[in-house]
Amino acid sequence: MNTAPVDEPRWLSDEEQRVWRAFVHATTLLEDHLDRQLQRDAGMPHIYYHLLVQLAEAPHRRLRMTELAMRMKITRSRLSHAVARLEKKGWVRREDCPSDKRGQFTVLTDQGVGVLEEAAPGHVAAVRQAIFEQLSPDQQKALGEAMGLIAEGLQPKEAGADLPWLR
Amino acid sequence: MNTAPVDEPRWLSDEEQRVWRAFVHATTLLEDHLDRQLQRDAGMPHIYYHLLVQLAEAPHRRLRMTELAMRMKITRSRLSHAVARLEKKGWVRREDCPSDKRGQFTVLTDQGVGVLEEAAPGHVAAVRQAIFEQLSPDQQKALGEAMGLIAEGLQPKEAGADLPWLR
DNA sequence: GATCGCTTCTTGAATTTTAAACAAAAGACG
DNA sequence: CGTCTTTTGTTTAAAATTCAAGAAGCGATC
Numbered sequence: 001m002n003t004a005p006v007d008e009p010r011w012l013s014d015e016e017q018r019v020w021r022a023f024v025h026a027t028t029l030l031e032d033h034l035d036r037q038l039q040r041d042a043g044m045p046h047i048y049y050h051l052l053v054q055l056a057e058a059p060h061r062r063l064r065m066t067e068l069a070m071r072m073k074i075t076r077s078r079l080s081h082a083v084a085r086l087e088k089k090g091w092v093r094r095e096d097c098p099s100d101k102r103g104q105f106t107v108l109t110d111q112g113v114g115v116l117e118e119a120a121p122g123h124v125a126a127v128r129q130a131i132f133e134q135l136s137p138d139q140q141k142a143l144g145e146a147m148g149l150i151a152e153g154l155q156p157k158e159a160g161a162d163l164p165w166l167r
Numbered sequence: 168m169n170t171a172p173v174d175e176p177r178w179l180s181d182e183e184q185r186v187w188r189a190f191v192h193a194t195t196l197l198e199d200h201l202d203r204q205l206q207r208d209a210g211m212p213h214i215y216y217h218l219l220v221q222l223a224e225a226p227h228r229r230l231r232m233t234e235l236a237m238r239m240k241i242t243r244s245r246l247s248h249a250v251a252r253l254e255k256k257g258w259v260r261r262e263d264c265p266s267d268k269r270g271q272f273t274v275l276t277d278q279g280v281g282v283l284e285e286a287a288p289g290h291v292a293a294v295r296q297a298i299f300e301q302l303s304p305d306q307q308k309a310l311g312e313a314m315g316l317i318a319e320g321l322q323p324k325e326a327g328a329d330l331p332w333l334r
Numbered sequence: 335g336a337t338c339g340c341t342t343c344t345t346g347a348a349t350t351t352t353a354a355a356c357a358a359a360a361g362a363c364g
Numbered sequence: 365c366g367t368c369t370t371t372t373g374t375t376t377a378a379a380a381t382t383c384a385a386g387a388a389g390c391g392a393t394c
Contacts, residue, residue: 009291076374150196248382
């Protein structure tokens with residue numbers, strides 16, 4: 001007697017919709033805000049900043065492409081393009097990997113360090129103002145936990161993804 | 168005796184960094200996930216879906232460009248391009264505004280409604296699985312509140328932004 | 335009713351992202 | 365070794381986004 005070809009999906013409740021819309025709304029505004037701040041004050045979008053930070057924190061300021069792509073959760077293709085652009089700016093340089101001739105390191109240059117150091121204070125201030133000044137310590141903690149769980153659920157999950165041969 | 172040209176910025180504490188990284192991490196993964204799901208199952212990116220939803224919910228399935236852009240928190244330029252693309256697909260159509268010759272309505276077509284109805288169940292399921300199945304009711308509530316506050320802080324704020332002459 | 339400023343929306347070019355195909359080296363396995 | 369599969373990273377073209385500029389209507393003011 002069911003006339004639909006598929007089960008009627010469980011729509012979101014009003015409360016769930018409110019949460020979801022707040023989520024989309026806030027993340028859209030925040031991304032935009034940070035992108036503009038960095039573009040204006042440092043001449044780079046958020047993703048570039050993020051990339052430079054990853055390198056700055058890595059040993060010898062360098063990372064393999066694949067490793068960097070995984071840390072940033074972007075495709076290798078996108079990373080390839082991004083590194084090419086950053087290389088053109090002189091903030092980053094490529095180096096061959098001695099142990100694997102396919103491999104490439106991306107290395108943060110001194111100039112890149114300088115740019116990062118100039119950009120960091122403004123960016124941190126923007127993040128602090130947008131997030132931490134809006135939330136009580138409890139709210140911050142709750143936000144962190146929720147985000148951690150969401151990420152956990154989406155993550156390719158080391159155990160399975162890195163070991164596909166475990167069928 | 169301060170050697171720095173500007174005050175040493177207040178960096179994020181370890182705890183704040185954890186929260187912030189979880190935030191970036193989760194939102195990156197989620198956006199990616201939803202984009203892929205919609206692209207795969209409905210042939211459109213998340214933003215298009217969002218746009219169709221806005222129209223579907225509006226009276227007479229139509230909105231002025233500026234209104235739509237504001238609801239979606241995107242620039243009018245981006246919206247112009249997006250509507251052009253959707254129009255080409257036949258999911259949307261433009262109509263002149265009778266009372267303001269500059270104005271344009273974007274109207275959801277019947278075909279657009281159909282596409283939306285097909286896409287909705289999968290999208291809702293993806294959102295439910297990624298967010299609501301990961302969080303307890305309390306956590307959902309806390310997440311919604313935090314996001315609401317963050318959005319609040321970033322929003323051009325009707326009162327001030329719409330009345331700039333109040334200096 | 336002319337003019338000035340503002341709003342609405344579009345356009346075109348440059349930048350960025352995505353998707354798919356590819357080359358080259360590594361590794362596995364006979 | 366020789367072959368087959370996987371990994372690594374790049375490249376090309378198409379799609380999407382941004383940025384700056386511009387056309388056209390509106391509305392107020394003199």
